[in-house]
Amino acid sequence: MWLGSQAGAGIAAAAVVGTGAVAFLLLLLLSLVAKQLLRQRRPLGFPPGPARLPLIGNIHSLASEQPHVYMKRQSERHGQIFSLDLGGISAIVLNGYDAVKECLVQQSDIFADRPPLPLFKKLTKMGGLLNSRYGRGWTEHRKLAVTSFRIFGYGQKSFECKISEESVVFLEAIDTYKGKPFDLKHLITSAVSNITNLIIFGERFTYEDTEFQHMIEIFSENIELAASAAAFLYNAFPWIGAFPFGKHQQLFKNAAEVYTFLLHLIQRASQNRKPQSPRHFIDAYLDEMGRNKNDPESTFSTENLIFSVGEIMIAGTETTTNVLRWAVLFMALYPNIQGQVHKEIDLVVGPNKTPCLEEKCKMPYTEAVIHEILRFCNIVPLGIFHATSKDTVVRGYSIPEGTTVITNLYSVHFDEKYWSNPEVFWPERFLDSSGQFVKREAFVPFSLGKRHCLGEQLARMEMFLFFTSLLQRFHLHFPSALIPDLKPKLGMTLQPHPYLICAERRC
Ligand code: HEM
Numbered sequence: 001m002w003l004g005s006q007a008g009a010g011i012a013a014a015a016v017v018g019t020g021a022v023a024f025l026l027l028l029l030l031s032l033v034a035k036q037l038l039r040q041r042r043p044l045g046f047p048p049g050p051a052r053l054p055l056i057g058n059i060h061s062l063a064s065e066q067p068h069v070y071m072k073r074q075s076e077r078h079g080q081i082f083s084l085d086l087g088g089i090s091a092i093v094l095n096g097y098d099a100v101k102e103c104l105v106q107q108s109d110i111f112a113d114r115p116p117l118p119l120f121k122k123l124t125k126m127g128g129l130l131n132s133r134y135g136r137g138w139t140e141h142r143k144l145a146v147t148s149f150r151i152f153g154y155g156q157k158s159f160e161c162k163i164s165e166e167s168v169v170f171l172e173a174i175d176t177y178k179g180k181p182f183d184l185k186h187l188i189t190s191a192v193s194n195i196t197n198l199i200i201f202g203e204r205f206t207y208e209d210t211e212f213q214h215m216i217e218i219f220s221e222n223i224e225l226a227a228s229a230a231a232f233l234y235n236a237f238p239w240i241g242a243f244p245f246g247k248h249q250q251l252f253k254n255a256a257e258v259y260t261f262l263l264h265l266i267q268r269a270s271q272n273r274k275p276q277s278p279r280h281f282i283d284a285y286l287d288e289m290g291r292n293k294n295d296p297e298s299t300f301s302t303e304n305l306i307f308s309v310g311e312i313m314i315a316g317t318e319t320t321t322n323v324l325r326w327a328v329l330f331m332a333l334y335p336n337i338q339g340q341v342h343k344e345i346d347l348v349v350g351p352n353k354t355p356c357l358e359e360k361c362k363m364p365y366t367e368a369v370i371h372e373i374l375r376f377c378n379i380v381p382l383g384i385f386h387a388t389s390k391d392t393v394v395r396g397y398s399i400p401e402g403t404t405v406i407t408n409l410y411s412v413h414f415d416e417k418y419w420s421n422p423e424v425f426w427p428e429r430f431l432d433s434s435g436q437f438v439k440r441e442a443f444v445p446f447s448l449g450k451r452h453c454l455g456e457q458l459a460r461m462e463m464f465l466f467f468t469s470l471l472q473r474f475h476l477h478f479p480s481a482l483i484p485d486l487k488p489k490l491g492m493t494l495q496p497h498p499y500l501i502c503a504e505r506r507c
Helices: 002-039 059-064 067-078 096-104 118-124 136-152 157-175 185-200 210-225 229-236 238-242 247-269 281-291 302-333 335-348 357-362 364-377 409-413 456-473
Strands: 081-085 090-095 392-394 397-399 404-408 474-477 502-505
Touching (some): 059 067, 067 081, 067 090, 118 247, 136 185, 157 502, 185 281, 185 456, 302 456, 364 456, 404 409
16 A cells, blocks of 8 residues: 555656656747747848748748749849848848949948858868958968969969860870760869869879869768758758758768868878978968967968868869869850850861960950850859848848848849840850950859959969860760750759760861
8 A cells, every 4th residue: 555655656756757847848949949930030121031931931942943043033022132031040142233243342341251150160160261250360361372372373374384284184084085975074073173282282183093082072062062951951950960860960971071181181292391482382371370370369270271271172173173064065065156166276276286375365255155154054153151240231221240141143144234135145245246255244253352252363274274175176065966954953053964975086
């Protein structure tokens, strides 16, 4: 009887504890939901935007179609500057040339920050260069990178020869396929990454270096994952990082592997280094670290060196590679355009001489084709997210400090105020009536303002030299007129789906 009553009391106590635990969990959940709903309140005077769902805001819409296309469509309804709710993260989207210029150029200081989103914080601690906040860290790293690009890259006359030498290796590798169908992606990636490698490490890697190729592949997978719905969800609810499965875990795993590999490459490149006699970016960075070693505020560190090297490498490789992959695809798709490029190359360069940058001004049609590929294909359709560093007002809207800013560069390149029939691929839009190349104001593939692409000059050299060398030697066509899917594969960058090409020697 006594035992029985004791057991009963135990059960009752367990029931009370159980109910208490459930009540506690419910309360916790309710307070989390309430906190999230509060975060989702639209700031006063903020631009309007599409309807939002509780908790996730507009994240679901970004996952349902190509985000840049969705945003352009929304701008037709809500205006060139509208807002999005990324699950409690307030964002504005800038659409069309006028809006992008008004913010990135006319208020360049205020719009030069990067948002401290949980994913970027986790991957780069907002250090390095590309993801760095707008402040001393960014200024120091950008200055060093610009100087290094000049000294070890395009500032030297011999650098053009190095790109040409890489072109020779690239063309020889293509030749081994003897006109049979193959996927060019690997060869273009290797050739393009080697140009950046020369500046960063002072050496190139062979096309058979599987370790290096693997690192580029997983890094590039992260560029794709960083724009996925999983990444947006992680930014809104970083606690999902505790789940041991999901795309965010793949992102973290890849990032850790890349970090270790880069550290190894940096150690290898800095062997036999003579302080104050830099041979490449890494030496220059280590010199800078040495000079600042007694400054506790200095932002130069081994960790930031690794982040900067990774960012410059991937920013340089992923973009230029995709431009050239689209260029090959469009040349095969439009044989008449390819024919005109062939004609210009034959006329200006001839069949045997190596193409050089000096000839660029005599090749307006080739220049126009490269520009139209950059406009039409929108390699970085939403740029890299910016953030406001102060409260500001644009077109009468109040934009608080810390707002995430999305620059819809795709919408600039399809802005009907500046481009007629933007949905048509038409290189002639970059030519005047006498066939001379003309610059177009609303051409912004490298973005605008303080954070504009640091590698623009290098990318322009590479695109021209690789593209003209390729077309000087080869005629490009799809195997048995098999036209590949033209829809881009989505990610931070837009790339074509894998496709096969036949490269037949012209001479
Ligand atoms: C056709 C090729 C390229 C395109 C279309 C491109 C495009 C862009 C765009 C749109 C941005 C974002 C700018 C912003 O935040 O507003 C950017 C930033 C950047 N790009 Fe490029 N890029 C290309 C090639 C390169 C190359 C070759 C390098 C270096 C090797 C490079 C390094 C960078 C870096 C470091 C940033 C970050 C700048 C900063 O935050 O201050 N890019 N690029």
